[in-house]
Amino acid sequence: MIRTILAVALMCFGMFSVCVSALGLFRFQCVLNRIHAAAVTDTLGVLGLMLGLVLLCGWTVMTVKICIIIVFMWLAGPVVTHLVAKMELLTERNIDAEAPHEEGELLL
Amino acid sequence: MKNKSLLHRFVDWVNGDVADDRPGNIRTVGSLPEAKPPKEKPEHTDPLRHLNRQIAAYRVSAVLVCVSLMLALTYTVLCLPTYNDPSAPTNNEVSQRYVEQGMEETGAVNTVAGMILDYRAFDTFGESTVLFTATAAVLFITLSKHTKEWTERGPFADSSKDPILQVVGKILLPMIFVYGIYVVLNGHLSPGGGFSGGAVLGGGLILASSMFGQKKMVRVLSANVTTGLSVACLLAYAAMKGYSFFTGANHVGWEIPKGTPGDILSSGFILPLNICVGIIVACTMFSFYSLFSQVEEE
Numbered sequence: 001m002i003r004t005i006l007a008v009a010l011m012c013f014g015m016f017s018v019c020v021s022a023l024g025l026f027r028f029q030c031v032l033n034r035i036h037a038a039a040v041t042d043t044l045g046v047l048g049l050m051l052g053l054v055l056l057c058g059w060t061v062m063t064v065k066i067c068i069i070i071v072f073m074w075l076a077g078p079v080v081t082h083l084v085a086k087m088e089l090l091t092e093r094n095i096d097a098e099a100p101h102e103e104g105e106l107l108l
Numbered sequence: 109m110k111n112k113s114l115l116h117r118f119v120d121w122v123n124g125d126v127a128d129d130r131p132g133n134i135r136t137v138g139s140l141p142e143a144k145p146p147k148e149k150p151e152h153t154d155p156l157r158h159l160n161r162q163i164a165a166y167r168v169s170a171v172l173v174c175v176s177l178m179l180a181l182t183y184t185v186l187c188l189p190t191y192n193d194p195s196a197p198t199n200n201e202v203s204q205r206y207v208e209q210g211m212e213e214t215g216a217v218n219t220v221a222g223m224i225l226d227y228r229a230f231d232t233f234g235e236s237t238v239l240f241t242a243t244a245a246v247l248f249i250t251l252s253k254h255t256k257e258w259t260e261r262g263p264f265a266d267s268s269k270d271p272i273l274q275v276v277g278k279i280l281l282p283m284i285f286v287y288g289i290y291v292v293l294n295g296h297l298s299p300g301g302g303f304s305g306g307a308v309l310g311g312g313l314i315l316a317s318s319m320f321g322q323k324k325m326v327r328v329l330s331a332n333v334t335t336g337l338s339v340a341c342l343l344a345y346a347a348m349k350g351y352s353f354f355t356g357a358n359h360v361g362w363e364i365p366k367g368t369p370g371d372i373l374s375s376g377f378i379l380p381l382n383i384c385v386g387i388i389v390a391c392t393m394f395s396f397y398s399l400f401s402q403v404e405e406e
Contacts, residue, residue, distance in 0.1 A: 026123070075276050
């Protein structure tokens with residue numbers, strides 16, 4: 001019983017993260033802010049949903065598979081976000097206005 | 109602004125259309141910098157008047173086309189047989205035969221693989237040919253004239269010196285390739301097969317290409333190699349399936365053993381056909397990536 005409640009709470013948290021992330025993806029205006037919002041899905045959203053599933057299905061082979069999915073998403077998602085951010089820094093002409101920084105501070 | 113309903117204001121806020129003076133918000137999504145106000149022109153020589161009329165006609169005709177399509181499609185849906193109707197044309201003996209005798213006749217435990225690679229093998233052959241034709245067309249248009257090879261990527265697209273990508277890629281790349289090969293080889297035993305496994309392999313190739321840089325990838329997989337692989341796989345597919353069908357689709361000369369779960373070397377033609385399809389899909393994905401990411405020449 002407690003396990004189910006905990007699982008539902010975790011999955012609700014995951015869905016909340018995904019919703020916030022989707023809202024931010026549309027609401028923010030420059031690329032760096034938007035990928036920051038989008039990356040929440042890959043990390044917090046996946047973690048909440050998958051841990052909820054682990055609790056729901058109990059200790060089986062599925063647990064290991066879900067853990068592998070979490071590891072894969074956590075490895076791949078941030079790296080992709082990093083590459084997109086780097087590309088934006090390199091190609092955006094208006095980067096000084098978009099990402100305010102100190103004079104001489106290295107962005108990359 | 110004040111007159112708008114709460115819903116509309118919320119929609120505007122989500123779309124980012126509200127005027128926003130905070131620092132950092134310098135651009136609005138999807139909106140170009142404001143165009144200069146058009147210069148005032150004498151009305152009788154307005155060249156845009158003709159165009160405006162055409163745009164109005166375009167809108168009216170678009171609505172007309174959409175409405176008539178809607179009516180036609182709705183009428184068609186109304187004419188469909190009811191769901192679960194035993195006399196519906198889709199409920200013929202074909203699907204029942206696939207389900208009941210598919211494993212005996214094709215040897216595939218995975219019924220879908222038996223269908224797409226045995227009963228309807230020429231359909232899959234056509235799909236693979238579509239992929240190959242697309243690659244050939246893109247090669248024809250974009251491949252550099254002078255080098256006859258995909259050229260270097262621009263300095264911006266080259267992430268081969270990124271330490272984060274190097275470290276994570278070294279962990280992920282072997283897993284991706286092993287998983288892709290597993291999906292291709294087990295296509296007749298478990299869900300998966302040439303198309304899905306080939307897509308995984310193609311993604312792995314793209315990751316390898318962005319990790320090691322285009323120069324190193326060319327040594328292994330150049331444009332000639334991918335084209336040659338695709339052609340060889342298509343020809344092998346055509347030869348195997350043509351032989352099978354011309355001899356009456358009775359698998360003469362290659363007695364197909366029944367698929368055994370867990371035994372990769374079973375169910376005859378389906379395994380090599382899956383491998384062929386997988387290689388074609390992987391080559392297509394990789395060559396699209398390489399062709400579209402190369403430097404545009406002046």
